[in-house]
Amino acid sequence: MTTMKDIAKVLGLNESTVSRALNNHPYVRPETREQVMEAARRMNYRPNTLARSLATSRSYVVGLVISNIANLFFAEVTKGIEGVADAHGYSVILCDTGRNAAKELKYLDLLARRQVDGIIFMSGRLPADVVAAIKQQRCPVVTVSRDGTRYGIPTVRINNRAEAAKATRYLINLGHRRIGFISGQLDDAESGLPRLEGYRAALEESGIGFDPDIVQEGDFRMESGMRACARIMQSPPRPTAIFAANDEMAIGAMKTLSQLGFKVPADVAVIGFDDTAFATVVTPPLTTVAQPLRMLGTSAMEMLLKLMAGHRLADIETVLECQLVVRASCGGTGL
């Protein structure tokens, strides 16, 4: 490998001059710079980022701590992050935790050793020890779709409560009065519980009673949606619509409905949440509230860039709007 020293030697210059030429420092004679550039090209020089980082204490690496990269939801967000990171000269180290708090801690430590300039954290429920580990990092950390804000950690998220209410209102406007709800885990304070609250709030604002028989707890996976739907459908009067707290459970519900002989949307309307790629694949295509997944990633990375640049954030929290994507699973288009 050719180093700056090699170039310097060849040109009879000092290493520091070569460095300045390469980093277009102002005070370098144009001809000198050209010589250096030319030699670098000719000798196939590649700066050693490690050495540079050691000297400058900037690594231009960020860590991404994530629950599960094989999950479409996280994968989309990751795509957004990687895109803007790269556009700004940052590389991203991928840390897949499997939602395991011990691994989260381990990765946080690892990233610190690797001298990353920033961390995007999108895994698990932020237990106390993880929060502590995050706060004592010497580099900025931003969480996405977590309730980091309550611990003073910059966060980008959506308003789960409001968006769930939006979806529920859509069904109500379509004329539905008896609407089943399949929730996520209710001990999940970020997206599990708030979506239920939004559902409930929308019902109440329309004077529709809340019937616990037709809200069932799931775990965000398809099978749980199937089971929940089965339970919901056996609570007369029969619901005419089902709102599931994510797409996979909505799809599970659709499966169960079809097994029970119900047509979607003719007999019962189904609406999901997230708008991952699953929504378009299923038949009928799923109406769902679309999380701006990609943008969740880009916003988080942009936030992190600001922090790494030493700026204070105008607002510690960025809340992104979702959009209701109307496909076929609820029939009409409503208002």
Next chain:
Amino acid sequence: MTTMKDIAKVLGLNESTVSRALNNHPYVRPETREQVMEAARRMNYRPNTLARSLATSRSYVVGLVISNIANLFFAEVTKGIEGVADAHGYSVILCDTGRNAAKELKYLDLLARRQVDGIIFMSGRLPADVVAAIKQQRCPVVTVSRDGTRYGIPTVRINNRAEAAKATRYLINLGHRRIGFISGQLDDAESGLPRLEGYRAALEESGIGFDPDIVQEGDFRMESGMRACARIMQSPPRPTAIFAANDEMAIGAMKTLSQLGFKVPADVAVIGFDDTAFATVVTPPLTTVAQPLRMLGTSAMEMLLKLMAGHRLADIETVLECQLVVRASCGGTGL
């Protein structure tokens, strides 16, 4: 940040002794080691990986160059890679190319600057300039699901031709004689063309003629599967089965079939390829040849580990078996 020098100073030792104690070098007096360990703990010492890497010229980082992380196929493989990488102390830098050759080159260069110890390459079609860039890397590179072998690049892959024949034979054994085929891009020498060849070979070994009217080229995306299926179904005699070169196109075909009023599998059987999460989500669940996605990743990383350790590979190519996963989209279970 506390450094080795700090620890050394506190204990009245030399930095080098501290280093040896921390790296459990044999010749360190047990009490000394214990002192050092204790001080390190107390002072909250975290080794600076950058500095270590610079000194040892081992970064314990690998680069992953990938077409699109938001694609389930790649995301699964990535999960496999990250898992074994982490288990062996390696971190992975994620490089999403969007199948853009210029970006592939850019990332290859970037990774070299970052002094990665190895690269897993899983993007694009390996044009000449990319191959050249790969070969002149100073670190080992392995490709996955690419025809790197022809350029002497270690590769892990499946036997697309044989697996496609397997799927076709399954349909034949089910009694189908007129089987439509939706291919990927035929200029894709890795998975596009070979799957068509396998289809054709299986037909011919059963004495079934190859009818170009019922093989249509798609692009591995759902919409192309829909269009291709429409064309296929209007070539009498009407096919009783359709084999799509991946799951997304198979799902597209199922959509079209249902629009045309055909029942799957009663009227026409559908089989896919890959077994991404889509296959289970769709109704009826898709019978498909399951690529060992996770294992593609783990094998690739294991191969890379061997290479990075300086071992010669027994075989430059690892070929993994697929498994036919029978769900409902082809009806019966066949032989």
Next chain:
DNA sequence: GCGCGGCTTGCAAGCGCTTGCAGACTATGC
């Protein structure tokens, strides 16, 4: 003709860690 300020370059120290070499010290065997 002299001083001053702005360019341009070199010198050297430093980022935090590793490692070959050598010296000191200990235990062992004869």
Next chain:
DNA sequence: GCATAGTCTGCAAGCGCTTGCAAGCCGCGC
């Protein structure tokens, strides 16, 4: 009691790059 072979530790150089400081150079204005 001494040589020898191990143990243990320190010294110093080095990984490849950056950067503050100083020195040399130039042209300019007075």
